[in-house]
Amino acid sequence: MKVAVIGTGYVGLTTAVSLAMNGHQVIGIDLVEAKIVKLRQGISPIYEPGLEEALKQVLTNGALAFSTKLQDAGDADVFFVCVGTPEAEDGTADLRYVYSAVAAIKEIHQASPKSRVIVIKSTVPVGTGDKVAELLSGCQELSVASNPEFLREGNALFDALTPSRIVIGASEPKTREVMEELYKGVSAPRVVTTRANAELIKYASNAFLATRISFMNELSRLSAxxxxxxxxxxxxxxxxxxxxxxxxxxxxxxxxxxxxxxxxxxxxxxxxxxxxxxxxxxxxxxxxxxxxxxxxxxxxxxxxxxxxxxxxxxxxxxxxxxxxxxxxxxxxxxxxxxxxxxxxxxxxxxxxxxxxxxxxxxxxxxxxxxxxxxxxxxxxxxxxxxxxxxxxxxxxxxxxxxxxxxxxxxxxxxxxxxxxxxxxxxxx
Ligand SMILES: NC(=O)c1ccc[n+]([C@@H]2O[C@H](COP(=O)([O-])OP(=O)(O)OC[C@H]3O[C@@H](n4cnc5c(N)ncnc54)[C@H](O)[C@@H]3O)[C@@H](O)[C@H]2O)c1
CATH class of the missing domain: 3.40.50.720 (NAD(P)-binding Rossmann-like Domain)
Structure with missing residues (x-):
């Protein structure tokens, strides 16, 4: 499939490389020109074991390209949104990068409509995928899926290639089919559910892991x-x-x-x-x-x-x-x-x-x-x-x-x- 990955940070770059390794034609998009310049030369802007070698491989075989312009991804069937969702001043997730990426995809789609899926991989609060779908309600053939990421930094490429599970939040059968096609050949349990469930699975997983750590840390004070x-x-x-x-x-x-x-x-x-x-x-x-x-x-x-x-x-x-x-x-x-x-x-x-x-x-x-x-x-x-x-x-x-x-x-x-x-x- 033709795939665009928006945001080439820890998640986006790993996603782009792993999708290219799995046989898709991928273009990675980032606003930061310096990153794109490096990536085109096969240099990873982040340190992640094995990632740079894999990046060089998929660049050489032509499965992955990079650009700062989303227009260069105009013919993509799938747009992965992998932009940051940092903490806003009030502690909520700052979604401005997500909405700006979605707005840019909408423009591309309106200029040349065809069947496309927006996949939100960024960690976003429950309801965000539905809101994005609402914003795009006028755009025929453009659907939205939630597909949270569970990779561990330090093991990112390995985790992307052999995930513990693939969570797909999408209601329309056609969107689910596209997601299955994207992950064809990746052996991992699937959880196919609503967008809201998928979004909460991600937050609940991280909150639970943090809970285990804090439980042990507090207990360690007693142990001492x-x-x-x-x-x-x-x-x-x-x-x-x-x-x-x-x-x-x-x-x-x-x-x-x-x-x-x-x-x-x-x-x-x-x-x-x-x-x-x-x-x-x-x-x-x-x-x-x-x-x-x-x-x-x-x-x-x-x-x-x-x-x-x-x-x-x-x-x-x-x-x-x-x-x-x-x-x-x-x-x-x-x-x-x-x-x-x-x-x-x-x-x-x-x-x-x-x-x-x-x-x-x-x-x-x-x-x-x-x-x-x-x-x-x-x-x-x-x-x-x-x-x-x-x-x-x-x-x-x-x-x-x-x-x-x-x-x-x-x-x-x-x-x-x-x-x-x-x-x-x-x-x-
Ligand atoms: N880092 C992790 O281990 C990890 C794991 C799972 C999920 N996540 C989630 O994935 C998302 C991305 O995290 P990350 O660590 O990769 O972030 P990051 O900050 O490393 O990368 C985000 C990238 O998006 C780019 N960007 C922002 N807006 C853009 C736009 N409109 N068009 C093109 N590029 C744009 C930025 O320049 C940056 O390179 C977050 O929601 C995060 O919570 C992260």
């Missing part, structure tokens, strides 16, 4: 007080098939471009409908206070950070991505700077982006370098470059051998045996 071990507790819980092992790792809190904004947007949507989602409110509160709680643990080892060298390892909101949106590292860097610490930070990919926000932090080329002479080292993102370390060498190089493991990813027993003072999240 009791002297029990959250890693063992999570393992024991996760073996229960009703619970499962994923998203049980206590840490410094969730971040990223989705959970923070999607949880608040869901709360706002609920409030607009006179419903209070009190559990979700608590989830957000726990998440906001988890980095604070973590830094209180640091205080036990370094009571006064003024002038002390503190190493911060990992800045991206999770490993294998360059995305720093709402990353816990940002609030931790800010607090450390306020305490007067001399911060030395390392991240294999995201350092340059963080540097723009925190120019006074010293950025190192390796984790070892950040830890040299440090009075404490904090693990914030569990990149393998920050986890697989020569502990004997690091022990010698630190001013004070204090390790605060914000992801419970360092080998606790091994580092304790090596002489470090080790503090994990909710670990004895």
């Amino acid at each position: 007080a009791l002297g029990t071990d959250m890693v063992t507790i999570a393992h024991g819980m996760g073996l229960d098939s009703r619970i499962g092992p994923e998203f049980l790792r206590a840490g410094v809190g969730y971040g990223g471009s989705c959970f923070p904004k999607d949880t608040i947007a869901l709360l706002q949507l609920a409030a607009q409908n006179g419903i209070s989602l009190s559990i979700l409110e608590q989830v957000r509160k726990v998440n906001a206070t988890q980095p604070v709680w973590f830094l209180e643990q640091l205080q036990k080892f370094v009571p006064d950070c003024r002038g002390k060298r503190i190493a911060v390892l990992g800045l991206a909101f999770k490993p294998d991505t360059d995305d720093i949106r709402e990353a816990p590292s940002l609030s931790i860097l800010k607090a450390l700077e306020e305490k007067g610490a001399a911060v030395f930070a390392y991240d294999p990919i995201a350092a340059d982006t963080v540097r723009q926000k925190f120019p006074n932090v010293s950025y190192t080329n390796t984790a070892d370098e950040a830890m040299q002479g440090a009075h404490a080292a904090l693990l914030i993102t569990e990149w393998k470059e920050c986890v697989q370390l020569d502990w004997a060498k690091i022990y010698q190089s630190m001013a004070q051998p204090v390790l605060l493991d914000g992801r419970n990813a360092w080998p606790a027993e091994l580092v304790k045996q090596a002489g470090f003072q080790y503090c994990g999240v909710g670990r004895s």
